[in-house]
Amino acid sequence: NHWGYGKENGPDVWHKNYPVALGSRQSPIDIPHQVSHDPSLGPIVLDYDHCTSINICNNGHSVVVNFDDTDDRSVIHGGPLENPYRLSQFHFHWGGKGCDGSEHTVAGNSYASELHLVHWNAVKYKLFDHAAAAPDGLAVVGIFLETGDDHRWLHTITDAMYMVKYKGSATDFKGFNPKCLLPSSLHYWTYLGSLTTPPLHESVTWILLKEPIAVSEKQLGKFRLLQFTGEEEDQRLRMENNFRPPQPLKGRRIRSSN
Ligand SMILES: NS(=O)(=O)c1ccco1
């Protein structure tokens, strides 16, 4: 039975098919109170002005917006990164009604949701899948979502969700620039970790923005209209609580930009 977030196929049993789940650089993690500030860490730069979004799809685990990553039109660089990394996709993790659903936690506290902007090192690797299996292959920017006012631009994503309700569905989603989802500060924490979903490759340089963005409960509610299951399946499983809990730090250093 394919991995998921249920009792029988959820994070606690992923190690059976993906033994790296018990590895030494797994994600997410809890970010403790005191993190060492590293003055040598420069700012991260998100060059998204020429990004090309393609579609929005429901992959049975999350809602994903895919980008054209056939050239260096949208990259991040700077910060802890030694190369530019190409934007490939972004997706979200969230909780149930009134429950938190972020993956990373901050001093033990969860947020309502977490946005992941997934990038890959196309300088060193020819394909995303090669990069995804390499220790310096991926860079994921994590942004926390807290409930508050409506987010001015998130409606473009939530309004498209009725089109991708079922697993395996996709629809055109052109002209969206994820810069509109960034908080005002790019101050961040960074550490070496993994994908938070199977295959859980230990290939991610995590860059977590300290400042959350605000989204309304109403907007978050639209995420929960999505389903884990396909249109043709008998069971209708609401897509919610699609987050992996924090994993052991195992001696890793977490660094803080200014
Ligand atoms: N959730 S995440 O950003 O670590 C990811 C990207 C691809 C698979 O899992």
Ligand SMILES: [Zn+2]
């Ligand atoms: Zn993710």
